[in-house]
Amino acid sequence: MTTVPEKVQQAYGLIPAGWRLEKLKFYAGVRNSNVDKTISDDEEPVLLCNYTDVYYNDRITRDLDFMQGSATESEIEKFKLKRDQVIITKDSEGWDDIGIPALVTEDMPDVLCGYHLSVFEPGPDLDGAFLAWLCRSDPLNDQFKLGANGVTRYGLGQYPMKNALVALPPIETQRLIARFLDAKTAQLDGLIEKKRALLDRLDEKRQALITRAVTKGLDPDAPMKPSGIDWLGDVPAHWDVLPLKRVLASSTYGISASLEPTGEVAILRMGNLVDGEIDLGDARFLDEVDEGLLLTPNDIVFNRTNSLDLVGKAAIFRGCQDYPVSLASYLVRFRFGSRYHPEYANYVMGTNDLMALGRTLALPSIGQANLNPSRYAQIEFPIPPFEEQSKIVEFLAEKVRALRKGATKIVTSIEKLEEYRAALITAAVTGKLTGLQ
Incomplete structure (x- = not known):
């Protein structure tokens, strides 16, 4: 019987009847990739799924722009991408970037998992999509972070990954939870994306306001003259x-x-x-x-x-x-x-x-x-004359302050949505949501 440390037990809490709390190695293969970016003439040409492909994408699909690389036959056999694999970041300069997962959505025998990444290959009792959501949940992701070693750069070895404890319901429940999270997080991500787009528009407005004020002044009727400088264009005649x-x-x-x-x-x-x-x-x-x-x-x-x-x-x-x-x-x-x-x-x-x-x-x-x-x-x-510079600074300080206040509210709203998203994931994969089993 697997011994569960008290802190891990507390992180998962009480799990529903029929669920198991076991080490990941009993349900998935774990491999650290050693396929680097060097192209060698004596190796087979391949495409590489690299760190940024995983870091910036929840899913690894054929549509991604993979890097050209090369590998030996044994590396190809060991690290070619297969449907339902989960790839995670195992090395990072930041502790928070350890254990970020992406789900492989289809077999891609010509695409290999690259360096600084690990491959989880689920067995018959573990659904890949569910495993990807598990990796995003606090109880499992925290185990990865705590298992990483380093000071200025962190690395996660195979032992803490293989021996990390996962809460597993029956396979059909896993698939049900994965589909639920796919749908709910898509809704939340849509809201977050709209708010981020609004932030971008506020930033564009701030940039346009500042650029106008510092290159054209505050008086729209001021006589202008060519500056002779491409980035400036016309400026007030007395500048x-x-x-x-x-x-x-x-x-x-x-x-x-x-x-x-x-x-x-x-x-x-x-x-x-x-x-x-x-x-x-x-x-x-x-x-x-x-x-x-x-x-x-x-x-x-x-x-x-x-x-x-x-x-x-x-x-x-x-x-x-x-x-x-x-x-x-x-x-x-x-x-x-x-x-x-x-x-x-x-x-x-x-x-x-x-x-x-x-x-x-x-x-x-x-x-x-x-x-x-x-x-x-x-x-x-x-x-401009120094007194005019001071007036422009005073004008911009007030305008920019108002725009930043609005941006702060949006950022706070995004943070709350992201916190809710994270809590929803953890609740779902630990059996705390009713009506999903």
């Missing part, structure tokens, strides 16, 4: 257009060091820059930093090195009462002279057209892009 370096007082590279969860000085990373603001919710720390590298209110933090779609992002530092703050080496601190309002600069640097232009100046650097601050500082910026 200047100058390279950023003409209004930039200094630019300072961040610190390169190993960061820890605790310490005396918070060190900003790219993830702390969100929509022009700095979020210190996931800060890393150092014990000590040169005083000249500490941020002060109204400093602009600029991302110089990352994937191409992220370089050029900027955010304004508004101060922190809890601890001093510095920045990592792939970020840069901009300080402006008396002619340019930092808040105005932050708005300008966050416009889509300027960020797109900045990325054309980025240079490739070992798998990522590097936007040198001196190259970026050559970009021509709009320079």
Whole structure:
């Protein structure tokens, strides 16, 4: 008889009569893939189902754009995709990304499960669709997370997967629960998608509002002149257009060091820059930093090195009462002279057209892009009179605050729907919903 740890028993709670709480290995085969992305001439050409195919899709179908690869005959036989298999993420930089499942919907003998993934192959007493929902439920998914090892990168071995405990009803009940969850989560996902689309529209409205204000001003009747700059177009006739370096007082590279969860000085990373603001919710720390590298209110933090779609992002530092703050080496601190309002600069640097232009100046650097601050500082910026900049900042602060308030309500609504979805899944696969058996 399988011994069930108390915490696992508590997670599943009382299960209905006729259900079993047993180790996964008794009902499914478990294999970790070792098929990498390297193409070798002495191997057979195949398609690879990779990490992102699983991470971003609940189902693996023939419609996905699989990567070209190669494999040996034994690898093909061992890792070719079969209907009702469940593939999960077994390695990740984030603990929360361990154990994310996707159901294989059809036999695909030419598509192999790629590296960083594990294959669950259900036996006759386990339905694949039900297993996929089980993997999304807290009682099983938490076992996967707790079984993963690592500090900066996490890996899930076969032992914790094979010995994870699953609650199994009769096979027909499994199929009934899977069909119920397919239908109910589709409804919830539709609602969530509509709310996310509304968030996108609010973001587009915010971007259009900011771009209009910082490139055309607030007076619709102001005389205009050609700026001579493609991304700017016409600007008010009394504005200047100058390279950023003409209004930039200094630019300072961040610190390169190993960061820890605790310490005396918070060190900003790219993830702390969100929509022009700095979020210190996931800060890393150092014990000590040169005083000249500490941020002060109204400093602009600029991302110089990352994937191409992220370089050029900027955010304004508004101060922190809890601890001093510095920045990592792939970020840069901009300080402006008396002619340019930092808040105005932050708005300008966050416009889509300027960020797109900045990325054309980025240079490739070992798998990522590097936007040198001196190259970026050559970009021509709009320079209204300082008093007008202040009025634009005041106008935008009020408008953006209202839009963000509306966005926050939508985000809260999405979070509640996602919480309900997760609770519904767990309740269904643990037998807590009546009328499904």
